[in-house]
Amino acid sequence: MWNLLALLGALVALGGGATFAPNKELLECASQILYMNQHAYKIPENYNRNIPPGKNTTVYIGINVNRVSGVDENKEEITLDVFLQVSWEDGQLQIPPGMPFIDLPWEFRQLIWTPDLYIWQLQTMRTMSVLQEMASLRIYSNSTVSVNIGATITIKCQMDFVLYPLDVQKCAIDFGSYKYTSEDVRFEWHAGAPWRGLVGKQRNQFRLPKYVVTFVTDKSNHIRNFGEGEHSAARLQIKLSRELRSYLLESYLPSSLFVIISWGSFCVIPEIVPGRMVLLVTTLLSLVTMFDTVSTNSPDALELKCIEVWLISCTIFVFLALLEYFVVLFGIRYDKSWSKRRQDLRRAHSAAQLAPPPLHVNHSQDSPILDTMPPSGSSRGFMARVATMVDHGVMFCGAQHGALDKFALMLFPICFFLFTVIYWTTYLSEAHRATLE
Numbered sequence: 549m550w551n552l553l554a555l556l557g558a559l560v561a562l563g564g565g566a567t568f569a570p571n572k573e574l575l576e577c578a579s580q581i582l583y584m585n586q587h588a589y590k591i592p593e594n595y596n597r598n599i600p601p602g603k604n605t606t607v608y609i610g611i612n613v614n615r616v617s618g619v620d621e622n623k624e625e626i627t628l629d630v631f632l633q634v635s636w637e638d639g640q641l642q643i644p645p646g647m648p649f650i651d652l653p654w655e656f657r658q659l660i661w662t663p664d665l666y667i668w669q670l671q672t673m674r675t676m677s678v679l680q681e682m683a684s685l686r687i688y689s690n691s692t693v694s695v696n697i698g699a700t701i702t703i704k705c706q707m708d709f710v711l712y713p714l715d716v717q718k719c720a721i722d723f724g725s726y727k728y729t730s731e732d733v734r735f736e737w738h739a740g741a742p743w744r745g746l747v748g749k750q751r752n753q754f755r756l757p758k759y760v761v762t763f764v765t766d767k768s769n770h771i772r773n774f775g776e777g778e779h780s781a782a783r784l785q786i787k788l789s790r791e792l793r794s795y796l797l798e799s800y801l802p803s804s805l806f807v808i809i810s811w812g813s814f815c816v817i818p819e820i821v822p823g824r825m826v827l828l829v830t831t832l833l834s835l836v837t838m839f840d841t842v843s844t845n846s847p848d849a850l851e852l853k854c855i856e857v858w859l860i861s862c863t864i865f866v867f868l869a870l871l872e873y874f875v876v877l878f879g880i881r882y883d884k885s886w887s888k889r890r891q892d893l894r895r896a897h898s899a900a901q902l903a904p905p906p907l908h909v910n911h912s913q914d915s916p917i918l919d920t921m922p923p924s925g926s927s928r929g930f931m932a933r934v935a936t937m938v939d940h941g942v943m944f945c946g947a948q949h950g951a952l953d954k955f956a957l958m959l960f961p962i963c964f965f966l967f968t969v970i971y972w973t974t975y976l977s978e979a980h981r982a983t984l985e
Contacts, residue, residue, distance in 0.1 A: 589650060589687075592640050597661050600732055601638040607663045608635045609723045609782045610738035616754045616761050617700065619788065621847040625671060626703045626719065626761075626786065631682075634665060635694040635738065641687055649688045657685055657695065663733060666726040668772070668781070669719065671702040705786070709849040713795040714979040717788040724772055724781030735782040737765045758794070762787040799842055799855055803862040806831045807964060810869045814957040818876045828870040835863045854975050861971070865964055872956050879952070 610633035617627040638661065643650050667673075675697060676682040682698030705719035725733050754761045766783040773779075810831050816824045839859040846853060852860075 589643070589652060591659060595640055595660070597659060600661060600728065601636065601640065604731060604734060605636055605663075606734050606736055607665075607725075608736055608738040609633070610635070611784065613752075613754070613763055616756060619756065619759055619761075621707065621709070624705055624707045626705055626788075627700065628703065629676075629700050630698075632697045632699060633694060633738065634663065634697075635692055636663060637691055638693050639691050641691055641693060643687050643689055647689065649686050652685045652687065654681065654683050654685055660693070662695065664725050664727045666724055667701070667703075668722040668724065669704045671704050673699050673701045675699050703786070707847070709847045709853055710851050711975060711979050711982065712846055712849065712853040712855060713790050713792060714854050714975050715790060716979060716983045718985075719786040719788070720766075721784040721786065722770060722772065722781035723784070724770075724779050726775075726779070728779070729777040730771060730780040731777075734769075734780040737767060737782050756791075758791050760789045760791065762789070795855065799838065800858065803835060803838060803859055804968075806835055807862050807865045810866045811957060811960055813869055813873060814953040814960075818873070818880055818953070821877070824873060828866065828873060832863065832866045832870060835859065835866060839863065858971060861967060865960065865967075869956070869960065872952065876952055 612631040612633075613628055614631060615629040617629055619626050641660065676699060684696045686694045686696070688694065703719065703721055705717065707715075707717045709715055724735050752763045764785040764787070766785055768783075770781045770783045771778045772781050810828060813824045813827050816827070818824070839856065842855055842859060846855065
């Protein structure tokens, strides 16, 4: 028995997987393998490990997600701890009568046909081990071969963060063959291996600090076209729904409060410049800092992200409030001097109208007559209207009773409310449409 096991160890060391092709003498010696109850299992003499058991062989895939280890948004990767089951029927492999199944050494897979399973979006895969690798090989009485592996896998997932944090990421993982076409090998989900979590309950959803991860097996037949033809694949859909509550409390609520606080500046007397300026400038700087923090800590996107649009809009609202105060200060500063100058001009104009008209000598009649100066016409009337409009505008902005502040106190909340309705309606509809795709 020890010579047999040593021979098997050398056999495994020399070759591995589908690339190992032992010669006939070695295969005859190693075809008899000792399994758990001290019985020997013998491979049929005419068995060919390089040919599928039959035409259109069906390979069943079963997967049990034990844990979602993490989601790396920058690398666009998902790490999972899974138990993977791959089974197929091989009529040439029979077990002794009266036994439901036999467990064979893991190295025995090198001597039988195994599907060339390929996971399309796989980045890395590491088999779990404690005292030994978590992998088993079992043959059932109905000639079904079952391979079970416990592994940590990292999946590459294309993500789009334009709707961040309202985004819903979807990843499709295909289990298929890279060598055999769909005419030779088909991959399907195992109907008898549902999702199983703790205490035998079905579990297909995991809650992370920022995500709700959902797994769904796609029962439809998927085909991959490459190489020599069409290749069958069993597809697993992974859906990542982001937890919105933390973003509402950390970003949306504080930024909204900053905008509302900026409206308080309209109630401050314009002459109190330090108090009003400190309130507006501090609020503006806080929003700029929040925007920089969110942009740094959030994943990259080709366009402005949803939360960035919100923060930029809030910053613009506060900046407009600061700009409104500049207009008020401008009106207050120049209102008195402009009013005095206009009064002087009006008095001069009135005096000119009340003065007698100049004498005009008519040389033909050699006698003076009274002649009034002709008006300048429409140009003087247009300039007078423009001057009146400017006069009213400056008086409105620089009024001591705060006429512009009263108007802004009504206009700014209405505009922010309309923006909020349009923002959430637009992005929530886009997020819902992306979920249905």
